[in-house]
Structure formats: structure tokens, C-alpha cells
Amino acid sequence: MERRKKRKLIEAGAFLIVRSAALVIVLSLAVVVGFILFHGASAVNWTFLTQPPREAMTAGGIFPAILGTLYLTAGAILVAFPAGVASAVYLSEYAREGRLVRIVRLAINNLAGVPSVVFGLFGLALFVVFFKFGSSILSGSLTLGLLILPVIIGASEEALKAVPRTYREASLALGATRWQMIHRVVLPAAFPGILTATILGIGRAAGETAPIMFTAAAFYTARLPTSIFDEVMALPYHIYVLATAGTHIEQTRPLQYATALVLIALVLAVNLVAILLRARMRRRRMS
Amino acid sequence: MSTSAKMETRNMSFYYGESKALENISIAFQACRVTSLIGPSGCGKSTFLRTLNRMNDIIAGTRVEGEVLLDGRSIYDADVDVVDIRRRVGMVFQKPNPFPKTIFNDVAYGLRIRGLRNRTELYDRVEASLKAAAIWDEVKDRLNESALGLSGGQQQRVCIARALAVEPEVLLMDEPASALDPIATQKIEELIRALRDRYTIIIVTHNMQQAARISDETAFLYMGKLVEVGKTDMIFTKPSCRRTEDYITGRFG
Ligand SMILES: Nc1ncnc2c1ncn2[C@@H]1O[C@H](COP(=O)(O)OP(=O)(O)OP(=O)(O)O)[C@@H](O)[C@H]1O
Ligand SMILES: [Mg+2]
Numbered sequence: 020m021e022r023r024k025k026r027k028l029i030e031a032g033a034f035l036i037v038r039s040a041a042l043v044i045v046l047s048l049a050v051v052v053g054f055i056l057f058h059g060a061s062a063v064n065w066t067f068l069t070q071p072p073r074e075a076m077t078a079g080g081i082f083p084a085i086l087g088t089l090y091l092t093a094g095a096i097l098v099a100f101p102a103g104v105a106s107a108v109y110l111s112e113y114a115r116e117g118r119l120v121r122i123v124r125l126a127i128n129n130l131a132g133v134p135s136v137v138f139g140l141f142g143l144a145l146f147v148v149f150f151k152f153g154s155s156i157l158s159g160s161l162t163l164g165l166l167i168l169p170v171i172i173g174a175s176e177e178a179l180k181a182v183p184r185t186y187r188e189a190s191l192a193l194g195a196t197r198w199q200m201i202h203r204v205v206l207p208a209a210f211p212g213i214l215t216a217t218i219l220g221i222g223r224a225a226g227e228t229a230p231i232m233f234t235a236a237a238f239y240t241a242r243l244p245t246s247i248f249d250e251v252m253a254l255p256y257h258i259y260v261l262a263t264a265g266t267h268i269e270q271t272r273p274l275q276y277a278t279a280l281v282l283i284a285l286v287l288a289v290n291l292v293a294i295l296l297r298a299r300m301r302r303r304r305m306s
Numbered sequence: 307m308s309t310s311a312k313m314e315t316r317n318m319s320f321y322y323g324e325s326k327a328l329e330n331i332s333i334a335f336q337a338c339r340v341t342s343l344i345g346p347s348g349c350g351k352s353t354f355l356r357t358l359n360r361m362n363d364i365i366a367g368t369r370v371e372g373e374v375l376l377d378g379r380s381i382y383d384a385d386v387d388v389v390d391i392r393r394r395v396g397m398v399f400q401k402p403n404p405f406p407k408t409i410f411n412d413v414a415y416g417l418r419i420r421g422l423r424n425r426t427e428l429y430d431r432v433e434a435s436l437k438a439a440a441i442w443d444e445v446k447d448r449l450n451e452s453a454l455g456l457s458g459g460q461q462q463r464v465c466i467a468r469a470l471a472v473e474p475e476v477l478l479m480d481e482p483a484s485a486l487d488p489i490a491t492q493k494i495e496e497l498i499r500a501l502r503d504r505y506t507i508i509i510v511t512h513n514m515q516q517a518a519r520i521s522d523e524t525a526f527l528y529m530g531k532l533v534e535v536g537k538t539d540m541i542f543t544k545p546s547c548r549r550t551e552d553y554i555t556g557r558f559g
Contacts, residue, residue, distance in 0.1 A: 115366065185403035189465070192361060193416040193472060194393035203419065208406055 055283065059276025067277060071241040076260075077267050081278055083243060087156075087251030088225055088285065090244065091235060094160025095167060095224040100217060102164070103171030104206075107213075110172070111179040112201055131169035136229035138166045143233040157247040159235020166230050167220035174219060178212025179205060211297045218293045222286050228255040238264075254282040311375070312337040312506040313358060313395070313476055318372035320350075320357055322365070327353045330372070331532045333525060335476070340498060340507045342517035342538065345527035346553065351510040352400075354527065355478050358508065359395040360388050376476070393420075396474030400481040402461035404453035409445050409464055412453050416472035431471055439467035440497050459490025466497065477501065479509040483516070495520050514554055518542050526550045 066080055073079030106127075114120045142162030152158040182205050190200040206213075228236075236256035244251050261275045262268060311334035320328035328350050335341050343351045356362045357370055360381060374381050381391045393416075405412050413432045414422075422428055432449075436442040441463035445456070453464050462482060469477060479498075483491040498507060498520050511517050517524055518538060525535035526549070534541065534550045545551045 183403075185399065185401065186405060188361065188364075188399065189403045189405065189468075190415070191364065192359060192392055192397040192399075193419070193468065194389050195416075195419045196389055199419045203415070204405060 052283070055276050055279050059273060059278075059280040062273040062277035063280060068281070072239065075267070076239060077271055077274075081252075081254070081257060081274075081281065083240060084252040084254045084257040084278070085281060085285070086243060087236070087253040088255070088282070090156050090251060091159045091163060091231060091253055092221055092225045092289075094156055094247070095163035096217060096221060098160055098164025099168045099171050099220055099224075103168050103216070103220075104175050104213060106168075106172045107175035107179055108201060108206075111176050112197070112205065127169050127172055130165075131173070134229075135166060135227050136232075138162055138230045139233050141165075142230060147234055153248060154233070154235055154237070154250050155248045156235060156244060156251055159231045159251075159253075160247075162230045162234045163224045163227060166227065167223050170223060171213075171216045171220050174216030175209070175213045178209040178216065181212060182208045211301055214293055214297045214300075218290050221289050221293070225286050225289070226255055226282065228259050231256060232259075254278055254285070258282070311335055312377065313508075314373075314375045314378075315357070316373040316375065318357065318370065318374055320353055320362070320371070321369040322353075323367045327530055328357070329530045333532055333535055335506055335508055336523075337506050338503060339523060340502050340509065340521040341523040341525060341535075342521035343508065343510045343525050343527060344512070344514070344517055344553070345533075347512075349527045350530045351527055352480050355397075355480050355508065355510055358476070358478055359392050359397055361392075361397065363388060393472055394474055395476040395478060396469035396472065398462070398466050398469050398477065398479045398482045401485050402458055402465050404456075404461050404464055404468075406452065406454065408450045409453045409456075410449040412464060413468045413471050416468060420472065432467075435467040435471035436464070438470050438501070439463045440493060440500070441467060457490070459486045459493060462486060462490070462494060463497065466494075470501075474505065476506045476508065479507065481510050481512060484512065491516070514542075514556075526553060528553070 068080060068085065069082050070080035071083050072081065106123075110120060110123065114123075139162065142158055142165070146152045146158035146161050147154055150158075152161075186204050186208060187200055190204045191197075195203070231253055235251060236253045237250040238260055240250060240252060242249075258275055258278050261271045261278070314332075314334040316332050318328065318331045319326060331354065343354065345351055353362065357374060358381075362368045362370070370382055376391065376394065380386070381395075405415065407415070410429075410432055413435055414428050417428055417431055422431075433442065433446075436445060441460060444460055445464070448455075453461055456464065462485075466482070483494045486494065495516065498509065501507060502522075509521065521538045523535060524538045524541040526533045526541065526545075526547075528549055534545060534547045536546075541550065542554060545554065551557075
């Protein structure tokens with residue numbers, strides 16, 4: 020009897036702890052979003068979304084920054100998606116476990132651990148200065164692309180590894196070459212997982228400040244970019260600038276929160292599209 | 307041609323790394339015959355079958371010794387294209403394994419990877435294959451649905467259709483009915499009998515009655531060695547080895 024009681028107590032305690040942990044996460048998210056909403060929502064309106072900043076960035080909108088972040092994120096995905104998926108295919112489908120693969124993996128893991136400001140400096144040295152791309156969408160996209168490369172490689176590799184062996188065997192047994200098997204069977208089966216990797220990458224790329232600070236982001240420019248060699252404003256950097264570098268830090272608080280709100284909404288919207296796309300693909304395949 | 311057999315192994319041994327899974331197997335398969343491979347679990351039936359279409363190539367560290375001949379030519383020679391071998395020697399697996407594609411695309415897969423693009427020709431060949439696999443009537447109205455929505459027995463016949471679509475000369479089947487219920491199994495057996503006219507079929511089975519019903523020849527494998535091979539009725543009525551008799555009558559294995 021005693022032992023049973025004790026067991027029940029432990030059971031209840033463990034359940035309480037894990038459930039609280041889960042609740043704390045939900046709560047933190049709710050608090051953060053709620054806080055930003057509370058402080059920023061009133062400043063978001065049509066003018067804010069469609070106009071450039073005015074009066075030393077204490078009024079007007081953030082349209083150039085929205086556009087800049089969209090460009091930079093799209094550019095980063097354009098860089099990291101093909102390179103990341105190709106690397107993942109190599110690692111999981113072609114490479115035999117050995118010295119080279121271990122080194123590549125080590126490099127990827129270390130790349131994932133490098134602080135983002137180091138990527139910023141690296142991008143500055145390589146793309147801005149050495150390749151003379153200047154502070155531009157191109158330099159920023161390449162830098163952000165490098166930053167999210169490990170995320171995309173890692174998650175894509177997981178997705179490829181999760182494709183059942185039976186698909187591969189069936190494909191090869193029908194006389195497919197390895198490449199035919201990969202691009203006709205393995206990649207489509209892994210695509211939902213790869214898309215998830217990309218979503219993670221998008222969120223990361225859109226929100227980073229340090230990597231674009233020296234490589235792409237302009238303090239202020241009302242001019243919209245016309246080529247990939249132009250500087251742009253960007254949402255995270257704009258928040259940083261308003262919050263630290265302006266002369267009206269207190270006065271622009273609502274603008275800062277409103278910008279943060281737009282950034283979060285943007286990332287969520289992109290994620291939502293990707294999630295819907297993935298769900299639709301899964302359904303189509305299963306039905 | 308050095309032999310009249312469609313497919314043949316000569317003193318063939320097979321290794322997973324250091325461990326020998328098959329030892330010195332010599333056996334010939336005549337064209338348009340069904341041969342059953344029987345033997346206790348782990349004796350090497352699947353391994354043997356997979357040496358015949360070089361599926362073991364994809365497992366790292368494996369090695370074949372001796373010869374495997376298709377129409378008298380070694381399939382392991384350096385100048386032989388493994389893709390070509392797998393095209394001529396088709397395979398059906400134990401568990402139905404349709405692709406996550408529509409039934410039509412699944413059966414058309416083997417044709418498409420060979421560069422067949424013409425819609426009508428593709429359609430004709432898919433239809434012919436599904437008919438040959440005795441599944442056409444059940445799927446003709448749902449060719450654009452996923453094969454995953456079919457029953458296990460239907461899925462397996464789609465997989466057979468997929469293998470037939472590329473017109474192999476030899477068909478390897480590794481316990482194709484072991485995951486199926488008796489009615490589905492019976493359909494597969496009827497199908498195998500019907501396919502015998504056109505294909506050389508080698509089938510692994512754990513079911514003695516099934517081996518007796520469908521095959522012309524039966525080979526008994528034990529611990530990586532070929533114990534006995536001969537006409538099915540001989541093997542089942544007057545086996546020459548004690549081991550074979552013990553296995554068939556269920557005294558071990
Ligand atoms: N990938 C592998 N690596 C190492 N050893 C293997 C591998 N596959 C099979 N073996 C070994 O080879 C031997 C033969 O296995 P195989 O799968 O060919 O037997 P089987 O006769 O098909 O058995 P079952 O009737 O259970 O399917 C077994 O001892 C098995 O453990
Ligand atoms: Mg087996």
C-alpha cells in the first residue's frame with residue numbers, strides 16, 4: 020500500500036514538472052508577444068507600413084526596412100537552399116563514412132556554433148571588401164546564407180535519412196541510377212522535411228542583426244533599392260538603431276515595438292505559407 | 307552461349323564483411339520456369355536472391371566470389387552496367403513498397419527513368435502491366451490516386467505490375483505473399499503461375515504448400531549452403547537428403 024502511494028506521488032510530481040515546463044514556454048511566448056502588441060500595435064497603421072521614415076526617423080513608416088528584410092531573407096534562402104540541400108544530399112547519399120565526411124560534419128557543426136557577429140565580420144572582410152560587393156543586398160544575403168547554411172544542411176540531412184530504405188531499394192531494383200533515385204524518389208519524399216528546414220532558416224535570417232550590420236544594412240535611406248548592389252534598410256537593424264543610436268530613444272519607443280511587431284508578423288506569415296504548403300503536399304501524397 | 311540456363315551461379319560465395327553468408331553455391335535456373343528457394347530463417351535465401359540482381363552492391367563491405375551468369379555472361383564483370391542488369395532481372399520485395407506517388411506514376415516509374423515520354427505509349431504499357439499483374443480491374447478508375455490507399459494484396463500486385471512494366475527477363479520475388487492474407491496470397495499465386503510462360507521466376511517462400519503449388523523446381527538452402535535442388539514433386543516426395551526431408555516435414559526450422 021505504502022509503495023503504491025509513493026509511486027502515485029512520484030507519477031503526479033513528474034507530470035506536474037513536465038507540464039509546467041511546457042506551460043512556461045507557452046507563457047513566455049505569450050508574454051513577449053503580448054508585450055510587443057501592447058506597446059507597438061497602436062503605432063502600426065497603413066502609413067507606417069507603406070511610407071519611408073520622416074523627421075530623423077521619429078515619424079513616418081518603415082516601408083524600406085520591410086522591403087529590405089524581404090530582399091535579404093529571400094537572397095539568403097536563394098544562397099543557402101541550393102547549397103544546403105546539395106551538401107545534405109552529398110553527405111547522406113553519396114559520401115561513404117570516412118575522414119572527409121567527418122571533417123565536413125565537424126566544419127558544419129562548428130559553423131552552427133559561430134556567433135553571428137563573427138559572420139558579420141567575415142562577410143565584411145570577404146564580400147564587402149575583398150570581392151568589392153560593398154555594403155549591399157548581395158553581401159548581406161551571402162553572409163546570412165552562410166549563417167543559416169548549417170541549419171538547412173542539418174535538417175535536410177535528417178529529412179533524407181528518414182526516407183524509408185524500401186523506396187530506395189524499389190527504385191534501384193527497377194534499374195534507376197543513383198541520381199534518378201535521388202531526384203525522383205528520395206528528394207520528393209524528403210521535401211516536407213526540407214521545407215521545415217527552410218522555414219527555420221527564414222526565421223533566423225529575417226531576425227538577425229549582427230551579420231547585416233556591416234554588410235548590407237543602411238542606417239537610413241528613403242531610396243528603395245534598384246539592384247543587388249544597393250544598400251537597404253532592414254527591420255532588425257532599424258529596431259537596433261532606433262533603440263540605441265537615435266537622439267530620441269524614448270520618443271520612438273512605440274515605433275520600435277511596432278517595427279518588432281511587423282518583423283514577427285512577417286516571419287510568422289512566411290512560416291504559415293510554408294506550413295500550409297507542406298500540409299497540402301503531405302495530404303496529396305497520402306490520399 | 308556457354309549454357310542453356312537463363313541464370314546460373316557457379317561456386318558462388320558471398321560475404322558480409324568477414325562473415326560468409328553463402329558458400330559455394332552452384333545452381334542453374336531454366337528459362338520460363340518457377341524455382342522456389344526454401345530453407346530456415348537466416349539460411350541466406352534473401353542474400354542469395356539479392357546477388358542475382360546485384361542489390362547487395364548497395365550494402366557496404368559485401369563481396370561476391372565465384373560467378374553469376376545471365377544468359378551465360380557474368381553480371382559482376384567490370385564492364386557490365388549494374389543498371390542494365392537490374393532492368394533485366396526485376397525484383398519484388400517481401401513487404402509491398404509502392405512509392406508515395408499515384409498508381410499510374412508508380413507503374414510508369416521504371417519506364418520514365420528509361421526515357422519513355424510519350425503519354426499514350428506510357429499509358430498503354432502501364433495498362434498492359436496492370437493487366438498482367440491481375441490488378442487492372444481493381445485500379446483502373448483510380449490510377450491517379452496513391453497506391454498507399456490500396457489493400458496490402460493490391461499494393462503487392464501493383465508492385466509486381468511495376469516490375470513487369472520494364473519487361474524483365476527474370477523476376478525475383480522475396481516472400482511476396484508473406485505479408486498477405488490467404489485470399490490475396492491465392493491471387494498472387496495464380497498470378498505467378500500465369501507469368502511462368504514469359505518469365506524466369508525465382509521465389510523465396512516459407513510456405514511449403516506454396517512452394518509445392520507454384521514451382522517447377524525447388525532448392526533447399528541450409529546455413530548458407532545449397533543442400534539440394536530438383537523437381538518440386540521429387541523434393542517434396544523423395545528428397546535425397548535427410549535435412550531436406552526434416553525441414554519439409556517440419557521436424558526443424
Ligand atoms: N546487411 C547484412 N549485414 C550483415 N549480415 C547480414 C545482412 N543481411 C543478412 N545478414 C546475415 O546473413 C545471413 C542470411 O540472411 P538472409 O536475410 O539472407 O536470410 P533469409 O534466409 O532470407 O532469412 P529469412 O527467412 O528470415 O528472411 C543471416 O545470418 C543474416 O544475419
Ligand atoms: Mg529473407
